[in-house]
Amino acid sequence: MNKLFLTDHSASAGSKKTTGTVPRLFSAFSASLVRKTAAALSLIFAVSSIAAAPFAAAMNVQAAAHSEDQVVLRICNWEEYIDLGDWDEEETIDLESGDIIGENSLIEDFEEWYSETYGLNVKVEYSTFGTNEDLYNMLTLGDVYDLVCPSEYMFMKLMSEDMLMPLSDDFFDEADENNYYVNGVSPYIRNIFDTHEINGELWSKYAAGYMWGITGIVYNPDALTHEDASTWKILNDPAYKRQITIKDNVRDSYFAALGALKADLLTSEEFRSDENYAQRLEEEMNDVSPEAIAMVQDYLQDVKNNAYSFETDSGKVDMITGKVLANYQWSGDAVYTMDQAEEDDYYLNFAVPEESTNIYFDGWVMLKSGISQDPRKQHAAEAFINFCSRPDNVIRNMYYIGYTSVIAGGEDERIFEYVDWCYGAEEDEEDTVEYPLGYFFVNDSEDEDYILTVPEEQLQRQLGAQYPSADAISRSCIMVYFDAEKNDLINQMWINVRCFNIHDVPVWTWILTVIVIAGLVWLFVQARQRQKLYR
């Protein structure tokens, strides 16, 4: 059984919220090659169709007839965030209930499945985005999509701007066996989508979850203990000067800073045992009062002088190559990092900070501008969500991209079986512990059917990141979408942290600059005068 389930597929996959680096450049290169080939082919086609004008006319009629019973679905998703198929034979996931392997891309499989199930052809136009902000900018610039997959704060923003189309009642019909989403979504996740709202509207009215995760610290266990790494305060700890990377985006940095600044309160017994703990935690970790913002700014300025770097993508590689000892990471990327390091027999661990961890979701939402009252389009979009939620496809996606699906499978046991396949202990293994995952699969941590027996070390490894413990989940909280005014303040704070302030220029620099400029002017004047002499 292949427990190190990352192979060459995941080597090119598994990064959320990234900007391109070397592997991605290659994929961009091959994509452009494909496009060029396509362009060349269409040119040849165009030329030959002129040569065969009578036939072309007949073909056009056919094409028109064809497009009438075909729906075009424009989807925009994160880069490297869906199974593109083409697995090697040996990568087959051999569950007891049957083998699972990605032969074709999930998108092609969907087109086939849709026409078989609903008797209508659908053509998916699939594109990708790099950050939530990029997606938003693309939408404001006039790009039209039917179905997109932003993070929770971004779909909250889209909801508040009335850009989304509500999911239909049919989508939530549990009697329909093709409704894999509603029949398979984790009750824990479903509860979150059914209780969180913006402007009085629930998330679940517009959004269906795709992947989720938490934030934490990947660390080198030879250099740090688990306790050292289990706090946000590590980011400005002088003991690890220039040894830790932090995320290069304002929201993740803000959350970590708040966690560190409020550590005493958040870890106090009194706060923990408060009956409104969850609600109070969410308030504290979404504190955007001017005082909090000022405190965060000071803290992040310290972090800037203490951390190795702010990074979006390079942190994973720097962690694997040992350039840094610890790394602020999203759980999906943490799994990727640990897997990659393991291939070089280098074992890294993952810690969830004691104060609180940011739980995040990426969810499918339909755009009004794209669907535009076309019921066939809406049906295809909802069917796509359902197809991605079918347990075998869920497993393919998780294997391919390393993130955790919101789908638990419902009646279908295969997803739990897959987790066991990845992390479960061998029968003769010693030092095993029980790991209850009932909170995710059936909303009951005590449920004996959902207790894994795993090697103890897995608690601090991939399992702890991909399916966090119930304990870690108990101190997780969502970071909501802030209104425009608060957003401006936070973004300004971020610019203050990152920019070189002109008041910090030392006096001697000003004096030196003045001297140099004066010298240059003098030289210039001298040269001019000499020129006059020659004339």
Next chain:
Amino acid sequence: MHVLKFSRKSLGIPYALFLILFVALPLLVLFYYAFTNGQGQFTTKNFTGFFTDPNTLGTLCYSFAIALVTTIVCLLIAYPTAYILAVSKLRQKHVLILLLIMPMWINFSLRITALKEILTLIEGNLAYYPFLNAVVGMTYDFLPFMILPIYNTISRLDGSLIEAAKDLGANDTSAFLKVTLPLSVPGIVSGISMVFLPAMTNYVVLDMLYNSTYIMGSLIGSYFSAYNWHGGSMIALILLAIIIAFTILTRGMEESDNRGVGGALL
């Protein structure tokens, strides 16, 4: 005759289209965003904001400092190199020049990644030297742009001028200082403008070499990801103005050498 005239004009159409689509239109859009606010009303707040915000001014200074040091380092390396190349009697000179240009044929991010590993070997922990890293990275990236124009100018110098100087009693040093150096100024100016200006905005180098302080390019990016297109456009516009001013200032010197310098080899 008439037909020829017509066809010449039409030859210019692709370029005119290119100019309109990719130069004129974007500039108009840039102007529009720079002088409007979120509600689409005219405002000069973005403009005054640039000169009153200690962050943007500080970033301008920081970018300027990096670009200045990079340019000086490039010049110190490039001038002797170009001079030796130009005056040497080597038969295979073009091979040496090819060696200088060749790194530019390798993917940029691959080169910087390699540089990162080399610097880590030398420095240990890169994060302690952000300014130095930025300068080294930029120098590595832009050095050929400095060498080639200087080489072009020096190699086209009339050798008889130096012979005349020596006939009139100048030794090697003063012949260089009074003849070769002043005559190669156009090449130096062209090299400076090809290094200094890109160095002010090339933030990818800084990102990849762990410099967490913004320069002009990254500041524009951060405005855009905060949906503030107006402030970002204004910064881009002011940078453009600085670049145009710089070009006009240096043009006079370049025109004195009308044999054409610059990246002819590129």
